[in-house]
Amino acid sequence: xxxxxHKYKPRVQIVLLFSLLFISSCIxxxxxxxxxxxxxxxxxxxxxxxxxxxxxxxxxxxPLGEKSAARPVSGCLVSIxxxxxxxxxxxxxxxxxxxxxxxxxxxxxxxxxxxxxxxSEFKNLSFESIPMLLKPVPPIDxxxxxxxxxxxxxxxxxxxxxxxxYLDTHDPANNCRFYRWDYSETWMLRLLFDVPNHLCWLxxxxxxxxxxxxxxxxxxxIKRRPVLYISNQTDRLRTKYSILVNQYSLNEDExxxxxxxxxxxxxxxxxxxxxxxxxxxxxxxxxSPEEKVLGYFSVSSKASKRIFIQDKFAGIIDxxxxxxxxxxxxxxxxxxxxxxxxxxxxQKAVPFVSPRVRILTVTRGCADCTLRGTTVRPLxxxxxx
Numbered sequence: 001x002x003x004x005x006h007k008y009k010p011r012v013q014i015v016l017l018f019s020l021l022f023i024s025s026c027i028x029x030x031x032x033x034x035x036x037x038x039x040x041x042x043x044x045x046x047x048x049x050x051x052x053x054x055x056x057x058x059x060x061x062x063p064l065g066e067k068s069a070a071r072p073v074s075g076c077l078v079s080i081x082x083x084x085x086x087x088x089x090x091x092x093x094x095x096x097x098x099x100x101x102x103x104x105x106x107x108x109x110x111x112x113x114x115x116x117x118x119x120s121e122f123k124n125l126s127f128e129s130i131p132m133l134l135k136p137v138p139p140i141d142x143x144x145x146x147x148x149x150x151x152x153x154x155x156x157x158x159x160x161x162x163x164x165x166y167l168d169t170h171d172p173a174n175n176c177r178f179y180r181w182d183y184s185e186t187w188m189l190r191l192l193f194d195v196p197n198h199l200c201w202l203x204x205x206x207x208x209x210x211x212x213x214x215x216x217x218x219x220x221x222i223k224r225r226p227v228l229y230i231s232n233q234t235d236r237l238r239t240k241y242s243i244l245v246n247q248y249s250l251n252e253d254e255x256x257x258x259x260x261x262x263x264x265x266x267x268x269x270x271x272x273x274x275x276x277x278x279x280x281x282x283x284x285x286x287x288s289p290e291e292k293v294l295g296y297f298s299v300s301s302k303a304s305k306r307i308f309i310q311d312k313f314a315g316i317i318d319x320x321x322x323x324x325x326x327x328x329x330x331x332x333x334x335x336x337x338x339x340x341x342x343x344x345x346x347q348k349a350v351p352f353v354s355p356r357v358r359i360l361t362v363t364r365g366c367a368d369c370t371l372r373g374t375t376v377r378p379l380x381x382x383x384x385x
Contacts, residue, residue, distance in 0.1 A: 041122055043283050043295035047106045048302040049134060053099040056090060061294055072096025075119035083111040083131060108136045114297040126286040132299035137249035138171040140305040160315030163230040163237060167245060170221035177220055178250035180258055181210040183227060186378055187241040189369050192320055193344040200373030209262035213255060232315045241309040248300035257296050308382055323366035328358045342367035
């Protein structure tokens with residue numbers, strides 16, 4: 001016997017289903033109504049005490065919620081002055097990119113001020129940074145790595161190793177106190193098969209904020225400061241790896257600026273995704289002090305150190321372990337050759353002994369490392385013998 005509850009249960013489910021479909025079809029995107037800032041000038045620039053040109057980048061802010069390529073601001077007059085009355089003018093080398101003369105080199109102990117006369121996009125307004133002191137920075141005492149055993153080997157299982165990179169530094173004069181770091185990685189990629197482009201170098205720069213202060217301590221010393229953790233889920237450590245770490249001096253105001261940027265990027269993403277209007281800049285508009293400016297003009301001493309890592313790490317992934325798609329024996333035509341299928345190995349025929357043998361892949365990256373890197377060997381790369 002069917003009870004009344006069982007009899008009507010399918011009908012109730014159908015009604016609920018159609019109700020949910022109707023409700024979901026009525027959902028529209030909610031866009032909060034806010035008083036959005038108008039287009040603002042964004043300044044990103046750093047000058048150091050190292051030889052070579054320094055760069056100032058000028059762009060427009062993006063509307064709230066919009067993610068797209070930067071919108072450069074060109075046609076501006078950009079200069080840098082110091083507290084002794086010297087001034088250099090920057091040249092525009094690309095859209096929104098301005099560089100100092102090649103012979104310009106900032107000096108520790110001097111104050112530097114950035115000057116910008118904007119183009120008509122910003123009503124030819126003038127902008128100026130506060131004078132920034134270039135503080136000395138100590139050298140990086142040591143840059144080193146430690147192998148981390150994630151899973152121990154057992155039987156035929158080789159285990160899993162990962163890598164942590166650290167640095168040590170200290171200032172005997174106890175003057176620096178505020179630090180920032182960035183880095184550039186380079187690693188070698190060697191494909192399994194001896195194809196024309198089988199050896200490449202890949203590079204990547206840091207995209208996070210690394211800062212630290214020793215203000216609360218009696219000694220200006222930093223030990224075992226983590227720089228980068230490399231997991232087994234990347235092939236960086238398969239062959240040979242190098243990292244260059246740059247250490248910058250900061251004044252306290254700039255440290256607070258980067259601290260706020262760090263707090264935001266930890267929540268929303270990469271370092272250069274956005275610069276919120278809530279983060280104060282050290283640049284102001286001369287004619288209209290209420291005109292908000294985004295970004296920061298940084299003045300830092302710089303110290304650098306590089307290490308190479310060529311070690312055996314267990315369990316590192318091999319993205320090229322499944323490259324072979326087919327083996328062709330004989331002088332057959334191969335449809336789509338060098339378009340949708342590529343040759344990994346070609347053993348020519350030996351008359352009356354063996355036929356021609358070709359090993360193929362449908363993954364172009366398995367036959368050409370330039371899809372990820374470059375065949376140009378970096379100048380700093382050590383002998384690979």
